[in-house]
Structures are given as C-alpha cells and as structure tokens.
Amino acid sequence: MIELRNVSQRYQGPQGWVDALQAVNLTIPAGEIFGIIGRSGAGKSTLVRTINLLSRPSEGEVLVAGRTLTALPADQLRQARREIGMIFQHFNLLNSRTVFENVALPLELAGMKRAAIEAAVLPLLELVGLSAQKDRYPARISGGQKQRVGIARALASKPKVLLSDEATSALDPETTRSILELLRSINRKLGLTIVLITHQMEVIKQVCDRVAVLDAGRVVEQGSVVDVFLKPRHEVTRALLGDVIAHELPDAVKARVAKHLETGEGRLLRLAFAGASVDRPLLSETIRRYAVDMNILHGQVDDIQGRAFGSLAVLAGGEPAQLGAALDFLREQGVVVEALSHV
Ligand SMILES: Nc1ncnc2c1ncn2[C@@H]1O[C@H](COP(=O)(O)OP(=O)(O)OP(=O)(O)O)[C@@H](O)[C@H]1O
Numbered sequence: 001m002i003e004l005r006n007v008s009q010r011y012q013g014p015q016g017w018v019d020a021l022q023a024v025n026l027t028i029p030a031g032e033i034f035g036i037i038g039r040s041g042a043g044k045s046t047l048v049r050t051i052n053l054l055s056r057p058s059e060g061e062v063l064v065a066g067r068t069l070t071a072l073p074a075d076q077l078r079q080a081r082r083e084i085g086m087i088f089q090h091f092n093l094l095n096s097r098t099v100f101e102n103v104a105l106p107l108e109l110a111g112m113k114r115a116a117i118e119a120a121v122l123p124l125l126e127l128v129g130l131s132a133q134k135d136r137y138p139a140r141i142s143g144g145q146k147q148r149v150g151i152a153r154a155l156a157s158k159p160k161v162l163l164s165d166e167a168t169s170a171l172d173p174e175t176t177r178s179i180l181e182l183l184r185s186i187n188r189k190l191g192l193t194i195v196l197i198t199h200q201m202e203v204i205k206q207v208c209d210r211v212a213v214l215d216a217g218r219v220v221e222q223g224s225v226v227d228v229f230l231k232p233r234h235e236v237t238r239a240l241l242g243d244v245i246a247h248e249l250p251d252a253v254k255a256r257v258a259k260h261l262e263t264g265e266g267r268l269l270r271l272a273f274a275g276a277s278v279d280r281p282l283l284s285e286t287i288r289r290y291a292v293d294m295n296i297l298h299g300q301v302d303d304i305q306g307r308a309f310g311s312l313a314v315l316a317g318g319e320p321a322q323l324g325a326a327l328d329f330l331r332e333q334g335v336v337v338e339a340l341s342h343v
Pocket residue numbers: 011012013018019020038039040041042043044045046047199
C-alpha cells in the first residue's frame with residue numbers, strides 16, 4: 001500500500017545540513033496499523049510528511065496505492081493526496097466553525113453541494129460518536145472529542161490511508177485508549193491503512209500490527225509488534241520498551257544478584273514468551289526434566305492486543321550441560337532466551 005524506497009531528507013539548519021531521514025526503506029501493507037516510534041528529533045514527523053509529500057524528499061521514491069507520488073505532476077498529486085487523510089497532535093480545528101462545519105470543510109472545498117455534504121458528514125459524526133455535539137464549537141468540547149472531530153474530518157474525503165502524527169500525545173491515558181480503540185474500529189470497518197507516529201510504546205502495544213523504530217533518521221528495527229516486544233534487537237528499541245516491559249532489574253535486585261554472581265554460580269537470563277507458552281507450566285517442566293534451578297527475580301505477564309506476553313528475569317543454575325539442554329528446550333518451545341549482562 002505504502003512504500004518508501006531509499007528516502008532521504010536533508011534540511012538546511014542554522015548549523016549546517018541536517019539529515020532528518022537517511023535511506024529509509026519501508027513497506028506498509030494495506031489494511032494494517034503501522035506504528036513508527038522514535039525519540040524526539042528521530043525524524044518521525046518528517047517521515048510521515050513525506051508519505052503525502054507535504055515534505056518532498058531530497059532523494060528516493062514514495063509510492064501510495066500503486067502510484068509513485070514523487071513522479072506525479074502537481075494536479076495529479078493533488079488528486080492522489082485526497083486519498084491520504086491526516087490527524088494531528090493539536091487537532092488543527094477551526095474555532096469559528098462548529099463540529100459539523102469542521103468536518104464539512106474538506107467537502108466544501110471540493111465543491112460538494114449542501115445536501116451531499118450533510119449526507120456524508122452525519123454518518124461520520126455518528127461513526128466517531130459526536131452526533132449530539134454537532135452544533136458545538138471546538139472551545140466547548142473536550143480534547144478527546146476534538147480529536148474525534150479531527151478523525152471525522154480526515155475521513156470525509158474517503159481516504160485509503162490515514163496518517164496520525166502523535167494524535168494522542170496531548171490526551172490523558174484513558175482518552176488515549178478510547179481514541180486508539182476508535183482508530184482500531186475504523187481500521188477494521190473501513191479497511192483503512194493507518195500509519196501511526198508516536199513516542200510511546202504503550203500506543204504501539206495497544207493498536208499496532210507492525211512497528212518500525214526510527215533513530216537519527218534511520219529505521220533501526222522493524223517487525224510485527226509481538227516479535228519486536230519478544231526480541232528487541234536495537235538499544236533504542238529496548239530503551240523505548242522500558243516503559244512497558246521491565247528490561248532493567250530494580251536496583252535492590254541488581255545488588256543482590258551482583259553479590260551472588262561474585263561468590264556463587266549461575267547465569268542471569270531474560271526469558272520472554274508469548275501466546276501458548278504463557279499458559280504452559282514450562283518453567284516447572286524444565287526444572288524437573290533437566291534438574292536445574294530457575295530462580296525468578298523479576299517479571300511480568302502482560303497483554304498485547306489480547307495475546308498474553310511474559311517477560312521474566314531469572315537466575316539459572318545447575319550443571320552446565322544440563323543447563324544448556326534446558327535452555328535449548330525452552331527455545332524449542334518458542335521462548336526467547338537471552339543473557340542479561342548489565343547487572
Ligand atoms: N523544516 C525543517 N528545517 C530544518 N530542520 C528540520 C525541519 N524539520 C525538521 N528538521 C530537523 O529534522 C530532524 C527530525 O525532525 P522531526 O520533526 O521529523 O522529528 P520527530 O521525530 O518528529 O521529533 P518529535 O518527537 O520531537 O516530534 C530534527 O533534527 C529537526 O530539527
């Protein structure tokens with residue numbers, strides 16, 4: 001659906017050139033919610049703006065719905081852009097227009113007649129749960145409701161793609177959850193492809209099918225959300241995951257483990273598992289089969305879009321060959337086993 005080929009973006013900054021994007025290659029399948037996460041300044045907004053060519057890349061190609069946007073003449077590009085809706089962190093509503101009139105604006109601009117506009121806007125307000133607020137002005141609705149207006153307005157021109165740049169960053173956690181649920185239901189009902197930019201892993205965890213991690217203008221990691229949560233490869237991903245998964249041990253545990261590792265034996269490991277392996281008594285089975293010790297130091301079982309997901313820090317001990325066989329067994333069962341070295 002969306003493909004970025006070798007996209008780079010350079011800006012002339014006050015201290016010379018800034019490489020906001022460097023040779024980015026991304027394929028975003030139709031019908032998915034694709035998350036792009038990164039720290040501040042990583043290039044997320046630049047990336048999302050290249051998808052609709054609000055910012056034309058210095059190099060590379062952008063393809064959306066089979067068309068190479070970077071090669072289109074201006075009039076065709078304008079047409080192609082109608083298929084790409086966008087929502088923003090600060091909603092960008094017109095305060096002098098009611099909820100209804102805000103949603104109607106793109107249709108008015110496209111020259112649509114009043115009756116047709118009503119026929120299009122009322123169901124959209126229904127879809128986002130704002131029928132009762134249609135005649136209110138933005139100053140008199142909540143932040144979550146403002147974002148619902150933004151979503152309805154973005155959907156007015158029947159886009160195939162919805163771009164969201166930190167659309168929940170100005171909202172509290174509960175409102176964030178309700179907006180993400182709305183996006184999920186729109187994605188399912190309309191088959192809309194959604195590209196969701198965020199700096200919060202929690203947002204990725206709640207709604208995204210796939211995620212790409214951006215750092216200093218480069219995609220440093222990408223994959224399905226479950227895979228990336230199970231086995232984050234890049235240090236930036238781990239740091240961002242720290243908000244939702246305990247990768248770091250609490251200080252008190254660290255001190256105890258460090259002392260133990262100095263004097264005693266054992267290996268400090270992280271075991272991560274998803275789906276079926278969460279429900280099986282795998283650890284006790286491993287301990288019994290291989291006569292090893294697994295002392296759980298820290299951990300959690302969580303939920304990624306209905307799929308159980310667990311992460312445990314364990315101190316494993318036993319005869320080395322047995323321990324090796326036990327870890328192989330866990331891996332065969334789909335558990336991700338890795339050394340936790342940073343104590
Ligand atoms: N129009 C511009 N002119 C010059 N430099 C720019 C411009 N837009 C962005 N940059 C620079 O490009 C880099 C990436 O910026 P971008 O806004 O894409 O990051 P971001 O990941 O969206 O950050 P944030 O999380 O803070 O929104 C930054 O170093 C920024 O200063």
